[in-house]
Amino acid sequence: MQIQKTDRDGITIVAPAGRIDTTTSAAVEDALRQAVDAGARTLVVDLGQVDYISSAGLRVFLVLAKRMRDLQGRLILCGLGGPVRQVFQLAGFLPLFQVEPSQDAALSTLTHV
Amino acid sequence: MLVFGRGTGADVVIADHSMSRQHARIVGGDGGWIVEDLGARNGTFLNGVRVEGPQPIVPGDVLKMGGTVVRIAEPGTAPKSGVLGTGHLASSIFRRVADITGELDREAADAPARVAARLKALNEFHRAMAEPISLDALLELLLDRLFATLHPEEGVILLRAPDGSMTTAASRRLPGAEGELLVSRRLVTEVVDKGTAALVSDIAIDERFASSHSIIGSGIRSILAAPIGDAAGCVGMVAIYSRAHVRRFSEEDLELLVSLASAAALRVRNVALADDAAARRVQDRELALAHDIQMAMLPRAFEARPELDIAASLIPARAVGGDLYDFFVTGGALWFIIADAAGKGVSAALFMAVTRTLFRAIAAAGAEVAAVVAHMNNELARDNERQFFVTALVGRLDLGSGHVTLVGAGHPAPLVLAGGKRARPIDDLDSGIALGILEGAAYRETHLRLAPSDVMLLYTDGVTEAIDAHGALFGDARLQANVSEHAALPAAEIVSRLVGAVNSYASGVPQEDDITVLAFRYRQPSS
Numbered sequence: 165m166q167i168q169k170t171d172r173d174g175i176t177i178v179a180p181a182g183r184i185d186t187t188t189s190a191a192v193e194d195a196l197r198q199a200v201d202a203g204a205r206t207l208v209v210d211l212g213q214v215d216y217i218s219s220a221g222l223r224v225f226l227v228l229a230k231r232m233r234d235l236q237g238r239l240i241l242c243g244l245g246g247p248v249r250q251v252f253q254l255a256g257f258l259p260l261f262q263v264e265p266s267q268d269a270a271l272s273t274l275t276h277v
Numbered sequence: 278m279l280v281f282g283r284g285t286g287a288d289v290v291i292a293d294h295s296m297s298r299q300h301a302r303i304v305g306g307d308g309g310w311i312v313e314d315l316g317a318r319n320g321t322f323l324n325g326v327r328v329e330g331p332q333p334i335v336p337g338d339v340l341k342m343g344g345t346v347v348r349i350a351e352p353g354t355a356p357k358s359g360v361l362g363t364g365h366l367a368s369s370i371f372r373r374v375a376d377i378t379g380e381l382d383r384e385a386a387d388a389p390a391r392v393a394a395r396l397k398a399l400n401e402f403h404r405a406m407a408e409p410i411s412l413d414a415l416l417e418l419l420l421d422r423l424f425a426t427l428h429p430e431e432g433v434i435l436l437r438a439p440d441g442s443m444t445t446a447a448s449r450r451l452p453g454a455e456g457e458l459l460v461s462r463r464l465v466t467e468v469v470d471k472g473t474a475a476l477v478s479d480i481a482i483d484e485r486f487a488s489s490h491s492i493i494g495s496g497i498r499s500i501l502a503a504p505i506g507d508a509a510g511c512v513g514m515v516a517i518y519s520r521a522h523v524r525r526f527s528e529e530d531l532e533l534l535v536s537l538a539s540a541a542a543l544r545v546r547n548v549a550l551a552d553d554a555a556a557r558r559v560q561d562r563e564l565a566l567a568h569d570i571q572m573a574m575l576p577r578a579f580e581a582r583p584e585l586d587i588a589a590s591l592i593p594a595r596a597v598g599g600d601l602y603d604f605f606v607t608g609g610a611l612w613f614i615i616a617d618a619a620g621k622g623v624s625a626a627l628f629m630a631v632t633r634t635l636f637r638a639i640a641a642a643g644a645e646v647a648a649v650v651a652h653m654n655n656e657l658a659r660d661n662e663r664q665f666f667v668t669a670l671v672g673r674l675d676l677g678s679g680h681v682t683l684v685g686a687g688h689p690a691p692l693v694l695a696g697g698k699r700a701r702p703i704d705d706l707d708s709g710i711a712l713g714i715l716e717g718a719a720y721r722e723t724h725l726r727l728a729p730s731d732v733m734l735l736y737t738d739g740v741t742e743a744i745d746a747h748g749a750l751f752g753d754a755r756l757q758a759n760v761s762e763h764a765a766l767p768a769a770e771i772v773s774r775l776v777g778a779v780n781s782y783a784s785g786v787p788q789e790d791d792i793t794v795l796a797f798r799y800r801q802p803s804s
Contacts, residue, residue, distance in 0.1 A: 185789075186621050218790075219619035219668070226664040226714055255668055255687035256710030 166213075167195045175274055176204035177267065179243075181213035184221030193224045200228075205237035208270045212243025217251050229260060238262075242270040279303045280315070281342055295319055295343030297528050299478065303334070310334050310349075315478050316527030319343045395533045398426040402537055412548040416447035419515060419541050424449065427501070427530050429517035433460055434505070435469075436513035436545065443469060443513065460516065464502055468514045474503040474538075476531040501526045503538040505545055512545050514538075564596035571597050571626055574633055576604060583804075584676045585611060587797035588769035590776050592739075592788070599625025599667075600737050600791035601633050605641075609676050609803060612640045615735040615795050616669035616712075617688065628665045632657065632712070636671070646673050650684045650712070650720045657713035666713040670735055676803040679727040684720050687711030689741070692760055693725070694732035700760040702753070727799040732771065734760055739790035740775070743783040751782050768796045 165188040168179040176199050180192050199207065209225070211217075225241070232239040242264040244252065252258050264270040280287045284298025297317035304311050314321040314328045321328040322341040334340070340347040402422050406415065420432045436446040443465055467475050477500040502516035515538050519526060572591075579587055589602045599618035604611060614636045618628040635653045644652070650671050657667065668687035674680070683691070685708030692700040709720040727733065736756070743751040755778070763774045772794045779792055 219617065219666070220621070223619045223664050223666065226666065230662075230664060254689065254708070255666070256708060257687070257714070259710075260715070 165191045167192060169195065169199060175206045175208060175271065177208045177210060179210040179213060183216040184214055185216065185218040186220045189220045189224050196228050200231060205235060206274060207232065207237065208240045208242060208267065210243045210267050211241060211248050214248050217248050222251065222255055222257060240264055240270040242267050291345050293343050293345045296345060300342045312340060316525055318529055395426060398422045399536055403540055406544050412552055415541065415544055415548060419537060420447060420449045422537060423517055426533060427517060429519050431518040434513060434515045435460065464516060465514065468502045468504050469511050472504050472506060472511055474531055474535045476501055476526055476528060478525050499525045501531055501534050503535045505538045505542045507542040512542060567626065568596045575602060584800055585797060586768045586800055588772045589795040590772050591791065591793045593791045594788040595621055597623060597626035598791035599629050600793040601629045602793055602795045603633055603636055607641060608643060611674040611676060613795065614669060614671045615737060615793060616667050617737040618667040619665060628667060632667050646671055646682045646684045647720045647722045650686055654712045654718055655716055658716040661713050664714065666711045668711045674799065679799050681725050681727055683723045685709065686720060689738060691733050691735040692757065694760065694764045695728065697764060700757045729799060729801045732764060732796060732798045734796040737791060737793040739792035740779055740794060742790060743779045744786055745782050746785055751779055768798050771796045
């Protein structure tokens with residue numbers, strides 16, 4: 165599981181690549197948890213390189229969203245491709261997240277507020 | 278200070294095989310010079326008297342160390358004082374274990390009383406190990422023999438934990454020994470990582486422990502340590518400590534410790550493996566039991582009714598699964614649920630069990646379907662810190678009219694086989710959020726009517742997401758084709774043929790997800 169992490173003007177961008185399933189979700193969860201532990205309060209998760217997400221993967225983002233709410237931080241998901249969006253959609257989770265089409269769109273909503 | 282010995286670590290290295298590697302030392306101070314024996318096997322003699330503790334020496338004295346005689350000369354005739362003032366000193370011995378075990382035979386030839394005692398300890402230990410013995414008992418026995426023979430004040434055995442760290446597996450100290458039982462990281466490195474046995478005859482003057490204030494402050498003066506290991510690697514270490522007023526350890530002591538530790542190594546490894554296997558067997562048994570309990574929750578034998586033909590199948594990917602189906606008839610209606618708890622294993626199974634219990638309790642109370650689902654969601658969402666969730670489809674079939682009320686909660690829509698036509702998913706299902714995440718979420722009902730002999734089929738994504746050897750999904754099209762083909766068969770056949778098709782599609786690929794199918798045919802209105 166490849167997970168890219170970059171910081172841009174106080175915004176942390178995490179971009180996992182590949183499948184987020186029972187086997188790999190722990191790695192994604194760890195990477196996100198470490199970012200928040202390190203102080204990230206504005207988080208953009210780019211799922212553009214993710215081609216599959218299972219229910220275990222969905223749970224990672226629910227836990228993250230809950231934590232960011234508790235910390236009064238901000239979380240934006242972006243780059244959700246067809247199959248990934250469908251899984252979020254089917255479970256009824258899309259309304260729980262701020263979702264932007266791309267990383268650029270996510271960053272511009274954060275910088276133009 | 279000046280250390281005499283045949284080992285290269287000594288200040289004065291003497292090629293005398295009757296000398297120990299670190300045999301004796303001469304320490305100078307304002308009050309003159311003193312000689313101390315460093316636990317040498319053959320002892321150190323001052324003017325013919327064995328040196329037991331620190332002894333002052335004066336010019337004219339004669340020291341005998343093994344076959345080597347050293348005469349203390351008058352000042353001025355002695356070697357340059359620079360030699361006596363040398364700062365380099367290592368009173369400790371770090372030796373390869375193989376060197377030591379090879380020396381035992383020679384020692385036996387000496388056969389003094391204490392060698393006999395040591396051989397007796399070894400022999401007892403070997404004999405005891407020939408019997409079945411638990412790991413704990415084995416470690417206790419090792420400490421017991423060491424305390425009986427070498428009289429340390431403290432002893433500790435470290436074993437390698439599954440995560441690779443060295444953790445204390447057994448320890449013992451004499452009554453009245455105070456302070457913390459210490460294991461120096463430095464010592465662990467020397468013994469475990471390098472596989473060397475260690476004799477530290479005096480910590481205070483050993484540069485290896487110069488920075489280890491804790492161990493120096495503890496009052497410990499002398500340490501013996503040996504790896505518990507064999508050719509296959511090091512599984513742990515054993516160390517014993519002594520304070521100055523009790524005794525200082527010798528090379529002979531080190532040899533005994535190494536022998537006992539080597540003897541224990543294979544047994545420790547085997548016992549640990551056996552313990553692991555036993556623990557796994559217990560775990561497997563418990564999982565098998567959990568599997569049985571979980572399966573027993575699912576209705577299997579269903580009393581045949583003229584209105585209804587119903588069947589279901591659940592194949593968990595692991596011993597216990599996160600999928601669920603359930604159904605029961607009450608008040609002229611069939612209540613049914615199919616659900617899929619996020620994740621796998623025990624956590625998913627527990628969440629599934631809670632979901633099933635809630636369904637039974639709440640639906641049986643006779644509320645509307647949307648209210649039942651909203652109630653279940655609120656119960657599951659309460660204090661759900663870990664954000665477990667379950668996707669579900671809950672429905673109620675009126676056996677008198679064929680009217681179906683469906684509520685989706687993040688779950689794939691069911692298929693309907695109506696009028697002998699091709700199976701079609703209920704595309705307009707008004708699905709809400711999966712259960713457990715959003716307390717207070719509202720759910721909406723979708724209504725449809727089944728005509729006599731129409732079939733409804735519910736499934737979890739283990740069906741459509743089963744993959745073949747090339748990673749291709751079973752998918753919606755195969756699902757619909759398979760169900761359509763068997764539409765005229767009894768419900769049990771529709772279910773088993775679909776499951777069979779999924780299994781053969783995914784043959785040779787480890788099952789990733791639970792596979793669950795529930796199908797019922799509305800045969801005729803109840804009279």
